[in-house]
Each structure stands twice: as C-alpha cells, then as structure tokens.
Amino acid sequence: MEAKKIGCYICTGCGIAEALNVAALEKIASKEQKLPVARTHGFLCGAEGLQMIRDDIANEGVNALLIAACSHRVKTDEFERFGTPLLDRVDLRDKALWVQDISAGKEAKEDLQMMAADYLRMGSVKLKKMNAPDPFQDEGFSRDVLVVGGGIAGLTAAKEVAATGYRAIVVEKSPALGGMVARMHKVSPTLPPYRVLEENPIQGLIAAVQGESRIKVYTNATIQSTKGAPGLFDVEIKNGDTVSTERVGSIILTTGYNLYDASKLDARLGYGVSPDVVTSLEFEEMAKAGQLVRKSDGKPAKRVLFSLCAGQRDANHLEYCSGACCTYSLKQALYVLEQQQDGAAFMLFQEMRTPGQMEEFYRRVQEEGGVIIKGDVEQVGKGASGGLSVQITDKLLRGKETLEVDLLVLATGMISTVDTQDPNKPSPVGQVAEETAKSVLNLEYRQGRSMPELKWGFPDSHFICFPYETRRTGIYAAGPARRPMGIAETVTDATGAALKAIQVVEAVAKGAAVHPRSGDLSYPSFRREGCTQCKRCTEECPFGAINEDDKGNPLFNPTRCRRCGTCMGACPQKIISFANYSVDMIGSMIKEVEVPPADDEKPRILIFACVNDAIPALDMVGQKRGALSPYVRIIPLRCMGSMNLVWIADAMSSGFDGIMLMGCRHGDDYQCHNVRGSALAEIRLSKVSETLNRLQLESSRVKMVEINIMDADQLPTIINEFAEQIGSMDLNPYKEF
Amino acid sequence: MAYDLSFAQDVYKNSEMGHWIKMCKQCGVCAGSCPLGPHWEYSPRQLFQLVRGGKKEEVLKSSSMWMCTSCYNCIVRCPRGLPITHIVHGLARYASVKGYADPDQVTNRFATKIFWGNIVSTGRVGEALLTMRLYFVDGLASGIKRGLEMKDSALGMLMTKRLNPIPIRGKIKGYAGFTAMIAKAQELEAKREAGA
C-alpha cells in the first residue's frame, strides 16, 4: 500500500480569516504536525479551491485529506467526493467560530484560536492514525435468500425475490404451502371501491411459486440450525430423517402467527362450553366449506354475533390490538349477509378499527344490514330454540341485553411465531441463552438461538423509521411474525422484506455495512494475544455479531457487524479496532489537545458526542449561533457504545478537568441507532468512579447526558452549566504532569 | 329479545328514508346539533340504535321525533350523510300511522290533524283558522286562555294586515283535482306503509 501523504487545506472564508490567525494554524499543520502539504484558500469549496486539492492529489501525491473548514452538514458533495477514504473534516466554522463570541475581546479571540488549533491537531492525528478499510471478502458469499414459512408472506417474499433475479429457498414446516390464508374463504377488499370481497389469492400464489425455477421449496421441513452470517449462512434443513444444508446470503422470517388460544379466554365467552361458540378462524373454515351452520344441531346459522377483541387489548391476555380483526370480522359478517337467507350479523366492538380506505368497507357491511353494538359479552347460555342466548353489556343502549344467536364468533388475536428473547435480560456470562432447540432458526449465535424481541414477542428493533431492522443482521421478519397485520399489509411487508434481503446480500458482496452505517467498509479486528477471554465484546454486541471459540476468544463475523464499535468500547484490553476507528486514534486525539497550565485557570472539558444525534444537534447550535464555553473540545463517536473507559483515564491524565458524554436516549423508547450502545455506555460509566477514585478525582467530573437531535436550544445550557460546575472545582491536578 | 331485526327491517322498508338508519355509526353529531336537543328523550342517534336493537315500544312511544323543528342542522353535519331530519319525520309519521304515537302529544296532534287538515281543506294554509284550531284544540276554556295570552300579538297582526279577520278562506280553483290527487297519493302511501 502506498505511503500516506496528508494534505491539509484550511478555508479562510465565511469569516474564518477575520476571526482566526490562519497563518498560525497553517504553521501548526506544517511545522508542528509535520503534514507534507498545508495550504489555505479564501473559498475552498469554490471551483478554484477544489481544483487546488485535486491538483495536489494528481501532482503532489496527496492521498489523505484534512479539510479544515465547515461541518459535515454542508459541502459534502464538494469535500467528500475526492475518492479517498482517508479524509477528515475539521470544523473550524460551525463548531468553533460560530459558537464563540469574539467581540468579547482579546481573551475570547485567544480562546477561539486555541480551540481551532486543538481541533486542527486532533484532526491531524486522527488522519495519521486512520487507515483505509480493506473490505471484508469471502469466496463463499451467497446471494440466495432463505424464506422460512410458506404462508402468504413467505410465498410473496419468495416470488418477489425471484422476480428480481435472485434465488429463493422456501422452508415450510407443514406438508402443504399456503399457511393460514389457505384456510380462509375470501379476503377483504384491497382495491377501489373497497367494498367487494376478493377471491383468495393463495392458490394462484402457490402455483406461481411452484412454477418458478428460481425458487426451491422444502415442505415438512424445519431449520435444524443456522450457522454463519449474512452472505455465509449455512442452514441445516431437516425433512424427516434427511438433513440438507443450504448456503444463503440472507433470511426472511415469515412464520406468521398463531391465534391466541380461545380456551384461555374468560369462561363467560363460552368457548368450549357450547360448540356454537367458535373462533374467527373456525368460522372462516366453515364459510369456506359452505357450512354456515350451528355446530350443535346443524341448523343454518342465520344470526351470528361477532365479538371483536376476544382477548386483545386486555392485560390478562394480549395487551396489544391485532390490527386486522375488525376488518376481518366485517368480512365474515358479509359472509353471513351474502350467503344466508335472512342472515343477520352483529358486531360487538370496543373501538371499531377500520383505518384508511377500509372505512368504506365498514360502510358496506352496514349497508348490507350488519349491526354494530359497542359492548362486551357478559354470559353465554343456551338459546330458547337451540343456538345461544348471549347476554351483553350494550354501551350504546346503556344496559344489559340478551341476544339470541346461532353462533358466537370470537375474533381472537395474533401471536408472533418467532421465538424471541427479551433483550433486557442478557444471557448469563458463558452460557448460551435458550438452550432448548425450540427456536425457529436455531441460530448458532453466542447470544442465543432466538431473535431478540422489541416488545410482546415481536422481533424488530426500531419500528418507526426503520421497521425492518432486527438485531440479527441479514435476518428480516415480515408479516404477522413481525407485527400483527392483515393480508394486504402482509403482502406489502413481505415485498419490503424481500428488498432488504436482497440489499444485504449486495452490501455483503461489496464488504459494506447495512443500516445504519450503510456502505461503511470498515469492520473490527482484534489482537488475539492481548485477549483475556473476558467475553465483554461477545456479550455486548447489540447485533450478536461475535461468537466465541472453545477458549472464549471472540470470533468476529464481519458481515453481521453494523460497525457501531460497541465491541471496541467494551474491550478493557483495547485490542479491538477498525482500520479507521480505534481506541488509539481517539486516545491520541485526546492527548493532542494542548492543556493550559493550571495557573492559566482555563479548564478543559472533553465532550464525546454521538454522531447520530448529538453532533447534528451541536451543528445546530452553531447554525443558531449559540454560545458554548470556549473550554470544550468535542470528539465525535460512532455510537456511545464505542466509548472505551480508557479514554476517561486518558483525558484525566492529560489534564482535562471534566468529561461529558452525549449519547442517545436509552430505555424502552430508546433512540440509539444501535439499540444498546448508549445504554451500555451508561453501564460502563457507572464503573468509572473506580477509575476516578484511583486518580483521586471527583466522580462528578464525568457526566453522561441523553441528547436528542432537536436539543440545540438546550445544549448551550447543558454544556455551559457543566463547564461552570467544573470551573468551580479545583483544576485537575494532573495538569502539572 | 334484543336485536330482533323484524322491527328494524320494517322501518328500513316502510318508513320514509328508514333504510338509512342502518348506516349510523353512533358518533353523536346529530344530538349536539339539535336546537331542542335537551328536550329529546332519545337523540336521533339513540333512536337509530334503538330501532336496530328492536326496541319498538321505546322508539314509537317516545315523544322524541316530535321535537324536530326541521332545522336541518343534523342533516348537513352527519358524517355518514344520513338524511336525519327526514328519517325522524319518517319515524314520527310511522309511529303515528301505526298508532303508537300519543294522539295528545301536542306536535303530533297539530301536525297530523290540524295542519294537514287545514291545508287539504282548501289547498292552502288558512293561517287564522289554523291558529284558532290550535288554541281551541283542548276545548273552549283553554283556547280562550291561550288566545288571551297572545291577544296583543294577534291584534298587532290584524292591525298590520298580516292576519285575516275572516278565518275561513276559499278553496283553490282546481280543488277537485287537488283532492283527487291527494287521495290517490294517500292510497299509494298507505299501501307502501303497510309494506305492500
């Protein structure tokens, strides 16, 4: 690899020249940091300035760029497209000039100059410590997609994968494809005018899948084990006594749902007591068979009561709403009204939930005579002429009423079939969680065989902005396995999951990361001889990327890695690093800050800020010209999870007086893009007082705050109050050393 | 038995605009829109659910439908587009025809007997006679009392030539045809109302 030659380019526009001694900065770059090329330009992002840089790349052999100008918020097309991965932007403008009021006088101006000089030094050393990532490659990469589950979600996913030119392998545990939908009669409207029941699409879909040469189907099959990582998954598929192994690039989990067990419902609903109380799925099968009859005596079922929310939204059963059952029950009401002479359908609802265009379907069912009643079933008894006598609380007529009906249909809710583990209960050290082979995928992952759950047994990780993301890279859940949903939405969801599954195999082929650091080519490596087998990295990785060998050494799976650096932060031995991000790099940046002697009475405060939320928020402070203490120095981190405690010690021993960590919100409503990063940083920090005590320093010198991207207005107060608090303490005695 | 649909189905079929009752989603806008809302025993929304619930007696014996001032507020606000004013008028008529409505309910008596009788007797409204009939409906004594209460107003109307001192008005020229037309319409209406 050719030797690194750093060019430093200091922009003097946007008021930088007026506020700063640029010549002194240039001198730091060339003389102190000994960068081979150091230049200034009055309008660096203009055509001439950019040409100057390009000329140096072409003529001077410059291959690493230190751009000292503005923040990453602006001019990315200009400054970040030179084709070299060795690049750092020193933000003299937004995070220095714009947050300092130099009209206050000479001292303020000097403080700003010191700040700019420090940032330039930090950038220089960062670039010196930075290497170009060498993308992870493996000859065995597969682009095939495994689809687990052969219901409508799985079949759709497989069909879409194949239609995009990729191969899919479908594994279905039962003998036939089709899943739950195959047991259904018709489906709710998906097309305008949203009034007409549609034919069940499942048989057509099965035929399409079976006729597609790019799709291989295993029925009667389960997954015995899933080893490996995206691009390199080796999946053992068990069919009777036969076990086949398939190498796939990614996995879509479409195992669908189980219905909540109606026999667990309150006895007052009468399930199991009378055969005329049935679940909505049982009713569906009756309609499909053309047998809308009372099970008790075979007489036609003319009056049917549908009880929506049979266990859903109930702390004793399912706490959530199943999303689709209102529409589903309306569909079934229409079976009664369309198929039965003198049919009558009653919908006992809590909240009628027919979102979007389904409101029109609700109207249609009322038009056909479906009767809505807000209320609850109180008691189910035998009817006078067979069938049922159902006592209800009628909230609209405000009283108890008794309905004589032929059938009571309970719209039971959906439970995900993906075995999940609660992420808040990490497995005990040295043990693999969920030893039972019950899991769908039987992942051979250090952190357990199952998918980490978000809530209520659903396996995604971030269900607003990035709903497909799970905590197992390259494994996407779709359909009701991911979240309760109806058929139309399941088809959409499976199509989206197919895209994600294709996207990950394409990223893996390039050696690149997927969300949230899409395209990042770096990945962690470790120095085996330094490892003490403490297992913190393998336990803490939010994505389960690291396995262990027999001796407890970490086994990195680069294609599972999301490049957050949590392993690097966790490692007490400082032996995990990325080509362009390491403990040493940040530690060196800390040491590069020039700490004034104690009698200057100018404290230094280090801020570690997460690049996802805190850094943009700090950029906003600049944009709004907020005033920050001149004593702070900011270092961006990929994620708070990558924060290694040694930096605290480094900073303290370098003479910093206070340290602030700015991470994302954690807890139930976490905003950490790497799920656990900021939470882990907080846990680590709780141990920092030991370090400080050893140094005989107050633990209040280190503070962690949760910063939201919109906190620009609060940040000056947060930072300046901390700076004042630090200022009121004795300065760090280690300054003298 | 609740939610026996036979009453509802008869209303859907035979009461004017009755089929719209199916479409109510129980939002309550009608009740809040009604100028005499607080005086309704059941708001329109409640009436509709009672119809669907098979509560025939409650609905038809209620005075609610007779509280409609025909202001049409509910009709223009109903999010489901129910012609509520007409439905309520239809229910009132239904209750009256089926003999459930209290014949002494003031509005029932006025609307079904006095007003209608007044207009079909000549082809046009005879305001003076209408007013007199209204006042004297409970007999002479109370009629005089009511008349006296309003005597200043009546006097004012008379003096400003807005009340005819001769209460009986003549019939329209085509009265015979008019009457035959009404009779035919009533005949068809009766058939329809009987569910024929």
Added chain:
Amino acid sequence: MADDQAAGRTILVVGGGISGLTAAVEAAEVGYTVLLVEKEPQLGGRVSQHFQYFPKLCSPSCGLEINYQRIKNNPRIRVLTLAEVEAIIGQEGDFTVRIRQHPRFVTEKCTACGECGKACTALVSNPFNFGMDQVKAIRNSHAMAYPNWYFMDADYAASAEARSLPCPVGAIDPDMTATVLEEKVGSIVWATGWQPYDAEKIHPYGFGRHANVSTNMRFERLANSYGPTAGRLLRPSDGKEVKKIAFIQCAGSRDHNHLPFCSRVCCLASMKQATYVREQYPDAQITIYYIDLRAMDRYEGFQKKVETDPGITWIKSKPARIDEDPVSKDPIVIGENTLTGIRYADSYDLVVLATGMEPTSATTARVPGNNAAYDEYGFVVKGGQVLSSGCAAAPLDVAGAVQASTAVALKAIQAAAKRG
C-alpha cells in the same frame, strides 16, 4: 448482478418526504440509480414539520438525518429540489420524463453561512409554520433542512434588495430562471404524500373564525422549539398558556362531507400531543373527543400509556359544533357524550382539530397524463403506469409509509429492469 441491471436504468422517485426518501435510499442501497425529485426547496416533507413521533416521542429529524446521511454517502442518488414532473411519456422500463426545476435564486455555491439572511429585511409569512410567524425571504426552510442550501422567494427575487444582498461566495442570482430537464427512467414511484385537510372547510368547528381553534399540524409547530412560539404551547388570541385543551378527532376524516376515509394517524397524534401538553403544564386538563380510538396493533401500548394520565378525559363523541365566547375567546365545544347520552357545552383555552390527510395526488400533485389509476379519494392505486407509495397510496403512519416504500422500491427495481 444488480450493478449490471442498473446500467442506464434509473428509478424516478417523486416526492422527498419520508416515503420518497425511503424508496430512493432503499433502492440505491441495492445498487440502483435514483433520481429523487422534490417540489419544495428542501427534503423531509410532512414529517419534517412534526415535533415528535408516536409512540416513542422522539424527533423525526433523527431518522431523517440518517436518511440524509445515506444520501450524502451514496453517489447513486441524485436529488432535484424545487422540481416538478411535468410530463411522462412511455411505459415501464422506458419512460422519458420532463421535469421543471423552479429557480432557487441561490446557486450551489451557497455555504449556508447566513450572511444574506442577516441583511435581508423582507419578512414573509412562514409556510413551514403554517403562516403562524414570519421569516426572511431568503432562508433555509428549517434548521435541519437538507440540502443545507438557501433559497429565495420568487417575489423577493424581483426586489431591488435581492440584488444587493451580501454573499461572500457570490451564490445569489436573482436572475435565475426555471429550467426544464428531460430524463430517461425505467420506473416511477409517486410518493407525493399528503396535505392537512383544510380545516376552514369544516364550518361547524369555526377554524378561521374562532381564534383559538387550531389544528394538529399547527400544534406540532407550536410544540417545536424551532416553531413560532419556540416550543411554548400558547394560544393564538392572547398568548395565554394552554391549561384546558380539547382534541377533536375525525375533524374532516370519516366524514362524507369531507374525507370519507379514516386518516389512521390522527387518534395517535392527538394522544401524542396530549403528552406535549402534559410535559409543559403538569396541571393541564385535557379532553379527547373521538368516535373510535384507532391505536392499531402495537400502538395500543401507547394508548394504554396515555390512558394512565388521570388528567385526560376521553369522550366518545363527535362534537357537533364549536362556539366562541365573545369576551374570553374561549372556544366552546358542543355535542353529546354517546356513552352517557348527556349533552355538553365545554369551554377550553384551545381546541385542536385532528384534521386528516388529503392526498396531494388528488389536487396539486396529479400524475401527468393518463399514467395513474386513482381511487375515488385521489390516492394513486395499482393499475396505472406509475407505482405509488406512502400517503400517496393510502393514509399511513410513518412506519407504514416506510414499509410500503421499501416494498415499492423493490417493485420499482423490477419495473426498471423491464425492457421497454
């Protein structure tokens, strides 16, 4: 594989809100070339005007920022702002589109240093805050805006001052004119999103007549620290703190006089906004009027959480009308509680109408030519030449829009791979 297919096969995404952004980024990260066209000067669309997302109560800027990073890091995505698609010719696999790009009056030299804004004396009604405050005629639409590149209002560009504004890098060009581009694309995703239903059309609620009747989208801006009140919940008539507040659901939705469909998000949005009120005024009284509370599937957990707030009264009722107290300007909400049958006339400091989503494809963002199929509400549905996603296709919450847009990205890839 994908790279080979991508050659010359561009996907056009129309609309740079969360749906269009998602479709663009997801397709580009598979390896396809994407042209993203946005009619506003900056991306982010409707969600960028929101203060927080339910149920996590986090800022939309956080997710938007990641998507902007993904664009910045991906040379396969080309973004055109202030641009509208004027014509579509051809069919799937082989479209030619004509795009009109309106003048920005500021060139790409802009460094967002803000000098021009400081010098500009022209204040205009701020569309980003629904006209609730004024803003400079040259600006970024909001703080987190991407691209971070100023623009100038067209009226102002014609003024003398526009010519004399300082710009250290010479980026201001008041003489800029519209340009028309022709592009070859393989598939088209219509992701033009929604606009808030015009609350003035809901006459019984008096928006526009009664000072203290507001809307949910305005309330989002009020709550936002970058909004017209710097995040303080104050009522418009007199700046009084909002201590007694009502949220009215289905203001314009599920209503044949307005939008017959359910807008899906408004119930949850009001619950979320109730948390804004509670955060600022721990003693505030909040009332939510609703027909059916539609906290679909897992959002039920959010409803349950909000329901634990004892200061919220839930009234199952669609209010009939809102009057205004002539002296205090308090809005008075009138209707019938359908669970008790009791009529109410309750006064509040502020009433927030949970207005629904009108697809812009029904009005200002029709698909040119006969290239789209619409349902009766104006949503773009299956059956035309263009694909649709997000709220151009159906009323959706953010997660649903992202889900649909990820799916449509794959359909767009498949369509672009067709040979026309």
Added chain:
Amino acid sequence: MKEYTFFPGCSSEKNASAANMEHSVQALCKILGIQLNEIDDWNCCSASIGYAGGGQLPRLAMSARNFALAQQQRGMTDLVATCAACWLAMRETAERIEHEPQVRADINIALKEADLSYEGGIKTRHLVEVLIEDFGWDALKAKVKKPLTGLKAAGYVGCQTNRPFGIAGESFENPLYLDKMIEATGATAVPYAKKVACCGGALMFTEVEKSCALVRDLLQCAVDNGAEVIVTPCPVCQLNVEVYQDKINQLFGTNFNMPVIYYSQLFVLAWGGSWEDAALHQQVVSAEALRRFA
C-alpha cells in the same frame, strides 16, 4: 325586464303573516326590473311539518302539482320562491323526482287524478339567488339612493334558507350573503353568533316555551352585539322572532322590542322606496328606528 315563474306561498297571501314580505318583494322587483309571474291556482307546498299528516307521497305531490302547473303555464322558466319553507319543499321534491324513479312514477299516478303530469326539469330558485346570480352585488349596490349609513343590523339567515340546500356557494355555518346584503345598503352588519340558529320553526305553535327560549337567546345575542334591527329572508323566522317578543318578555322577564324585517324591505328602503313600498308599516314590532332613512 327579467321574467320568472313565481311561487309566493301561503304566508305571502293577502292578509297573511308575510304580507309585508310579499309587498316589499313586489316593490323590490319593480325597482330592479323583475317580473314575477305567479303560478295560477297554486297550492300549499305542505311545508316540512306536513310530514306527519301527509307522509311522503302526498306531501311531495303537493309541490309536484305546483311544478306541473308552472310548466303548463310558463314552460320551463326558472321558478322563484321567496319563502324558505316553500323553496325547500320544492327543491326536495325536484331532487326526489330526479333521483328516485319510483317516487317520480308514483307522483305522476297521483298527478293524473288532477289531469297533470310532471317529469322534472324546472329549476327552483330562491329570490336571493336571483339577486346575487342574475343581478350581482354591483347592481344591488348601484340602486342605493339612501344609504342606510349607521344602521346596525343583525342578519338572521335561520334554518331553511340555509339547510339542507342553502344559497349556492354559502356555508351552512357561516353564510355571508345576508351580511353582504346589509352592507350593500350602506348599513353595518353586526357580528353575530346566532345567524343560523333555529327559531323553533313550526314548533312555535306547539312547543311554545321551548321555542321562545330559542328566540330569546337569539334576540339577546342581537342586542348584545348592538343590533337595532334584525334582517331575515325567512317568513317563519320573521314571524317567530317578531311576533313572540311580547310572549318572551312575559315568560323570561325580558324587555325586547326589536324590529324584525325582511331583506327585501331593507333594499326597498335603501333604494329610495317609500315606507309603505317597503311595507314597514306592516311591522308588529315598530320599525321606527328605520324612519330616519325613509
């Protein structure tokens, strides 16, 4: 001269309660150049209260007869009504004839008994719509000879001129045309929250106290907003609000003495018509407050 077929309605007959409206309407038409050709031998529209006695078909047949006569006598020329209830009944009948084939057929079976038939097609319009659409605001303003400057008037649109059909282009909750009419005469339209409130309608006959309470609120709102006069397009509103003031004062201990006039009276006065042309001598509550403009 513009010609229209005219349906005056029962209250506009001689010595009927809206005789003042009819008189002023005629004066207004004369000034504007409108010829109203009254349907010969018309019958009552049955009004909305006709539902109970008449049911659906007999009620609709009554308006149908008027349409049939209008067509016989005047062809398909626009039919103008001045009374809110008449206009509404005719619009409803027209709509149902147009959209409900069974109703149209049944109506014709009944009409046949009177040797008439009607298949629809005549446009029913309110005189207000004629003024706005066929003449326009400028024309109405141009006629003003004695601007009613300083007069504070509360426009009371009421119900049936406003719902369910309403004057074309106007909002149900806040129609503006009446305020604009008031302003067109030079008077001031006071802001006023009760402009579309209900006066009780026909229930004033039967639910007197309940209806009087409605009118009391309405009068109070007008007084509170400084109105000297209430202006309305509707004969039921006019009657209920004007004539029951004594009763209301008696019931509620109030002291209302508010003149209630028609828009037509206001126009005639502003356009230079005499007190009598404007039929202002036919007010039960004296309209002397307007004398200064006469």
